[in-house]
Amino acid sequence: MRKFDIERARKETPGCHHVLHFNNAGAALMPEPVIQGLLDYTRLEAQMGGYEAAEYESKKLDNVYRSAAQLLNCSSKEIAFVESATRGWDMAFYSIPFEKGDTILTGMSEYESNYLAFLQISRKRGVHIEVIQNDETGQISLEALQNKITRKVKLIAITHIPTNGGLINPAEQIGEIAKKNGILYLLDSCQAAGQISLDVQRLNCDFLSFTGRKYLRGPRGTGILYVRSSVCDSLEPPFLDLQAAEWTSVDQFSISPGAQRFEQWETNPGAKIGLGIAMDYALSWGMTVIEERVQALASKLRTQLSDIKGLRLRDLGLKKCGIVTFDLIGIEPSKVKDALAKQNINISVSMKRYTRLDMEARAIEAVCRASVHYYNNEAEIDRLCNEVQSLSVTK
Ligand SMILES: Cc1ncc(COP(=O)(O)O)c(C=O)c1O
Numbered sequence: 001m002r003k004f005d006i007e008r009a010r011k012e013t014p015g016c017h018h019v020l021h022f023n024n025a026g027a028a029l030m031p032e033p034v035i036q037g038l039l040d041y042t043r044l045e046a047q048m049g050g051y052e053a054a055e056y057e058s059k060k061l062d063n064v065y066r067s068a069a070q071l072l073n074c075s076s077k078e079i080a081f082v083e084s085a086t087r088g089w090d091m092a093f094y095s096i097p098f099e100k101g102d103t104i105l106t107g108m109s110e111y112e113s114n115y116l117a118f119l120q121i122s123r124k125r126g127v128h129i130e131v132i133q134n135d136e137t138g139q140i141s142l143e144a145l146q147n148k149i150t151r152k153v154k155l156i157a158i159t160h161i162p163t164n165g166g167l168i169n170p171a172e173q174i175g176e177i178a179k180k181n182g183i184l185y186l187l188d189s190c191q192a193a194g195q196i197s198l199d200v201q202r203l204n205c206d207f208l209s210f211t212g213r214k215y216l217r218g219p220r221g222t223g224i225l226y227v228r229s230s231v232c233d234s235l236e237p238p239f240l241d242l243q244a245a246e247w248t249s250v251d252q253f254s255i256s257p258g259a260q261r262f263e264q265w266e267t268n269p270g271a272k273i274g275l276g277i278a279m280d281y282a283l284s285w286g287m288t289v290i291e292e293r294v295q296a297l298a299s300k301l302r303t304q305l306s307d308i309k310g311l312r313l314r315d316l317g318l319k320k321c322g323i324v325t326f327d328l329i330g331i332e333p334s335k336v337k338d339a340l341a342k343q344n345i346n347i348s349v350s351m352k353r354y355t356r357l358d359m360e361a362r363a364i365e366a367v368c369r370a371s372v373h374y375y376n377n378e379a380e381i382d383r384l385c386n387e388v389q390s391l392s393v394t395k
Helices: 006-011 032-048 050-056 058-072 085-093 112-125 142-148 171-180 258-262 269-285 287-306 333-342 352-361 378-394
Strands: 079-082 103-107 128-132 153-159 184-188 207-211 223-227 245-249 252-255 311-313 323-328 348-351 366-371
Touching (some): 032 050, 032 269, 050 058, 050 269, 058 223, 058 269, 079 258, 085 112, 085 184, 085 207, 085 258, 103 112, 103 142, 112 128, 112 153, 112 352, 128 142, 142 171, 153 171, 269 287, 287 378, 323 333, 333 348, 333 378, 348 352
Parallel strands (some): 103 128, 103 153, 153 184, 184 207
Antiparallel strands (some): 079 223, 207 223, 245 252, 348 366
């Protein structure tokens, strides 16, 4: 494993001197350059005016497209800046012209917001939802996916890394199946971006969405939608505004070229600049370095947690990531979270409704989610485990 400069990581993360933050899958702590970028832009807006500041910093605003294109290995014309992963995902999903009898293939760990959209389109248009079962490791079964391919399948929509566990789905192999069969492929990489390397050419996805605030360490209210150029111009967004289209004559309009058609005009420019800086910052560390560090820390956390009596690790999958889930027999996850918060340790709770198919199949109501980032250190993991152990013993 490569040597990781933990001193730099912690020095550039002011938040880690105040709190033990293991809620990186919720929203990670922003690094200093992102914080500074947000402050500088807010000050500029206050001094110059909102529109004037945006014009003045237009290069910095455009940087978000270049950075996202570099992160994903695509063209900046294939990038849309959006307000959240869900909004990006929705824009892609609702632009697909589903017809009665079409099938959507998805996985057991699909995220609540995505599944709501499947249910809605299924009710409105008579589309079938088919759920691919997991293999024995808990990841999507490629064999089961292959067996479900028919001419009716219009879309494969998969969550890359589920919100409720350490599993990394085999997104590249799924992409090969989608490409071979000419089926649209929509990948929710919300928990993957900033945590593992992403390359849309290798993933073979037509759409990929992610948020800024999680592993990328960007500001809240930011996200990216990638749309492959070969499909982009044939898709009509579910709604338009003057960014997505132009009113060309009294009864005519033309839709903007490229992924910009999935954007909306009004946005938060400071946050947009902040996301660009966050992506550049991740790239300055190198995605392979980040991936290795996060997985090594998570693996240490899993090993130490597994020694605690009465604790059940809940992660599935062959290849695991930085999200570590567990519960303590006899103690509600929300109580564990609250007790840790009193010790200045942040974790989160993943509820059944967020990933209902998976949680119901495993008869789980909720899990504690401790998600590590590269700026966490071994001492923090030791402290987290000691606190969890003390809860387990005393209750
Ligand atoms: C797998 C997954 N997809 C989508 C989302 C939604 O992201 P956003 O809140 O930015 O819309 C989340 C958020 O937790 C998630 O974990």
